Amino acid sequence: xxxxxxxxxxxxxxxxxxxxxxxxxxxxxxxxxxxxxxxxxxxxxxxxxxxxxxxxxxxxxxxxxxxxxxxxxxxxxxxxxxxxxxxxxxxxxxxxxxxxxxxxxxxxxxxxxxxxxxxxxxxxxxxxxxxxxxxxxxxxxxxxxxxxxxxxxxxxxxxxxxxxxxxxxxxxxxxxxxxxxxxxxxxxxxxxxxxxxxxxxxxxxxxxxxxxxxxxxxxxxxxxxxxxxxxxxxxxxxxxxxxxxxxxxxxxxxxxxxxxxxxxxxxxxxxxxxxxxxxxxxxxxxxxxxxxxxxxxxxxxxxxxxxxxxxxxxxxxxxxxxxxxxxxxxxxxxxxxxxxxxxxxxxxxxxxxxxxxxxxxxxxxxxxxxxxxxxxxxxxxxxxxxxxxxxxxxxxx
Amino acid sequence: xxxxxxxxxxxxxxxxxxxxxxxxxxxxxxxxxxxxxxxxxxxxxxxxxxxxxxxxxxxxxxxxxxxxxxxxxxxxxxxxxxxxxxxxxxxxxxxxxxxxxxxxxxxxxxxxxxxxxxxxxxxxxxxxxxxxxxxxxxxxxxxxxxxxxxxxxxxxxxxxxxxxxxxxxxxxxxxxxxxxxxxxxxxxxxxxxxxxxxxxxxxxxxxxxxxxxxxxxxxxxxxxxxxxxxxxxxxxxxxxxxxxxxxxxxxxxxxxxxxxxxxxxxxxxxxxxxxxxxxxxxxxxxxxxxxxxxxxxxxxxxxxxxxxxxxxxxxxxxxxxxxxxxxxxxxxxxxxxxxxxxxxxxxxxxxxxxxxxxxxxxxxxxxxxxxxxxxxxxxxxxxxxxxxxxxxxxxxx
Numbered sequence: 156x157x158x159x160x161x162x163x164x165x166x167x168x169x170x171x172x173x174x175x176x177x178x179x180x181x182x183x184x185x186x187x188x189x190x191x192x193x194x195x196x197x198x199x200x201x202x203x204x205x206x207x208x209x210x211x212x213x214x215x216x217x218x219x220x221x222x223x224x225x226x227x228x229x230x231x232x233x234x235x236x237x238x239x240x241x242x243x244x245x246x247x248x249x250x251x252x253x254x255x256x257x258x259x260x261x262x263x264x265x266x267x268x269x270x271x272x273x274x275x276x277x278x279x280x281x282x283x284x285x286x287x288x289x290x291x292x293x294x295x296x297x298x299x300x301x302x303x304x305x306x307x308x309x310x311x312x313x314x315x316x317x318x319x320x321x322x323x324x325x326x327x328x329x330x331x332x333x334x335x336x337x338x339x340x341x342x343x344x345x346x347x348x349x350x351x352x353x354x355x356x357x358x359x360x361x362x363x364x365x366x367x368x369x370x371x372x373x374x375x376x377x378x379x380x381x382x383x384x385x386x387x388x389x390x391x392x393x394x395x396x397x398x399x400x401x402x403x404x405x406x407x408x409x410x411x412x413x414x415x416x417x418x419x420x421x422x423x424x425x426x427x428x429x430x431x432x433x434x435x436x437x438x439x440x441x442x443x444x445x446x447x448x449x450x451x452x453x454x455x456x457x458x459x460x461x462x463x464x465x466x467x468x469x470x471x472x473x474x475x476x477x478x479x480x481x482x483x484x485x486x487x488x489x490x491x492x493x494x495x496x497x498x499x500x501x502x503x504x505x506x507x508x509x510x511x512x513x514x515x516x517x518x519x520x521x522x523x524x525x526x527x528x529x530x531x532x533x534x535x536x537x538x539x540x541x542x543x544x545x546x547x548x549x550x551x552x
Numbered sequence: 553x554x555x556x557x558x559x560x561x562x563x564x565x566x567x568x569x570x571x572x573x574x575x576x577x578x579x580x581x582x583x584x585x586x587x588x589x590x591x592x593x594x595x596x597x598x599x600x601x602x603x604x605x606x607x608x609x610x611x612x613x614x615x616x617x618x619x620x621x622x623x624x625x626x627x628x629x630x631x632x633x634x635x636x637x638x639x640x641x642x643x644x645x646x647x648x649x650x651x652x653x654x655x656x657x658x659x660x661x662x663x664x665x666x667x668x669x670x671x672x673x674x675x676x677x678x679x680x681x682x683x684x685x686x687x688x689x690x691x692x693x694x695x696x697x698x699x700x701x702x703x704x705x706x707x708x709x710x711x712x713x714x715x716x717x718x719x720x721x722x723x724x725x726x727x728x729x730x731x732x733x734x735x736x737x738x739x740x741x742x743x744x745x746x747x748x749x750x751x752x753x754x755x756x757x758x759x760x761x762x763x764x765x766x767x768x769x770x771x772x773x774x775x776x777x778x779x780x781x782x783x784x785x786x787x788x789x790x791x792x793x794x795x796x797x798x799x800x801x802x803x804x805x806x807x808x809x810x811x812x813x814x815x816x817x818x819x820x821x822x823x824x825x826x827x828x829x830x831x832x833x834x835x836x837x838x839x840x841x842x843x844x845x846x847x848x849x850x851x852x853x854x855x856x857x858x859x860x861x862x863x864x865x866x867x868x869x870x871x872x873x874x875x876x877x878x879x880x881x882x883x884x885x886x887x888x889x890x891x892x893x894x895x896x897x898x899x900x901x902x903x904x905x906x907x908x909x910x911x912x913x914x915x916x917x918x919x920x921x922x923x924x925x926x927x928x929x930x931x932x933x934x935x936x937x938x939x940x941x942x943x944x945x946x947x948x949x
Binding site for chain 1: 571572574575577578579581582675681682683686687690691692693694695696761820823824835836837838839840841842843844845846849851852854855856858859861862863867
């Protein structure tokens, strides 16, 4: 019998306990022995189906030699960070879905895990139940990873889908998402691109082998997005999606950012709708590979955590290939990245042409919407300086 | 320095040598030491860039203690089977892209690998460079896998795409695929669904933990597919795709088959075009997850082989969780599977209604095309017994 602990009994923590129970047969078959949740750490003891497993004292987990793996679903960097360090130092594997902690402290925690010959795994932190990090680090290990982009946040993708399909405004679609339970009462982390940004950092860390700090990465959300631009883009054969992007630059170094993009309908990621997520990874040998599924939810995310628990137990003593340097060297401002840009200006086509030369006009009715040639973000800002810009987005090539 | 051997120097074998050279830096960084191809087994010595590594004597590999991993890219079950057994017995890990060998002899070879405490890995055998088998067996390990379906053959998907987009007949589209190098001079294994069938068997073996023999699995290809049906389906909001499918049956047991299907345009797999492949996996916790990319080609397939080589070397002593029982128990005839069916008959709507009751008419012009309710394949055959059937396909729900 293998015993584990869960820290935090919110949506994901409860899901982990359920998956361990409901899929006990599959799990035992693969591990060769049963897996059991022995202890659940909560802040305040409360009634419920797991009452008999609860403790509010972390030492009960830390000092229990029977507990081999700890699943951290507390969230944030306060107690989660502290307890993760102590659990690793006590020689226990730690598994998490906590993207903020991995994005900010992952490098340090992986070093600590290495020093104590245990694993720190976090597949569930990106894409929920969609396998992304393992395929990236393991199945694509023989590749140089050149680019990753993805729809990494289901809440914002649901909002954008409603804006496109039902012609809803951002505010209407957000209210709808909240009514359906897809968006939190305080939707800031989702809507402002922070959630997608943390996931982008984790993907970039693994792809480039260097720390990409969330503070370095510009994160733009969808709160400022106008229905007008969604409609113009759609008529021109594009969808508007919030993308997290990380890529190697041709001049050397790498960059990462989160922003709404125009994506051609020909690109399969443009068809990813509702709360679904998708991550495209481009390797120099494999080419583009896409992973698609529900990026959140109790059971998908929990099942990814439990798979990581099984992985910790089977990889003896620890998974080798996951980790990155704490150096942030090589990170470049994404403003240097060259793409086509979409603009909507309060002005005429000749205003647009005066600033950018030849442009592709998408719409003219008092305002003018157009696509520029391939230019850097810096040039886009500089050349549009004298225009009355109502909207500006990059176009995914 | 870690030394490996390649058996067979066709497209994939040559690609493996190239990936090892071109991505030497990434590979060394992850392995901690350089990886080098020491020996290449060929049937006849010939000139070329790898001339200095060539041998036509398998014993040079078998008896070389420096060679830790052998990559088998010979294909088929003759020499490939023989040499794989001997390499495993000699304590070497073996990696392959050989779907025929894995589908027919995988269970035995995995047992042999286990007995000698080495790994037998074959990620490249399904989906080329798309990570599918590892995510299935590892990242989704905490799931009961309920269904897998996929576009598993790029050649036939290219042909179908051309039929839809350009209105080409099957014969025209096949000739085009051959001219572009996507189809072999003898395209039988692709066109008749055999290639997709072998991959379906491997997916089913891993998903259900039981041997699914290629001889048990009905394989229908696309040679009999008429442009007429493709057009009718498209007007009704469906695409025609060749799917390999493996699923647990509600009554117990499992089944697998390959056949063209009508797929709703709402299903993301309906948009998978050209030579791209996609595999959808449904787990009881994760829900539906899709893996998408180029399913064939020298570099993608080779990079999957090299990733497996790295995996063999890092998993000490061997990967545990891949394997299945040699029992074929539980396999059910897919004719029992209940789905909607598409029919085109030389007859009227009242002929259709007389046989099937209420049907959904898709087209009437001398012939009648319609969709039935959800019925078993057996019932579809029985009830249509007196009709003049021109075409019959299942509809993916």
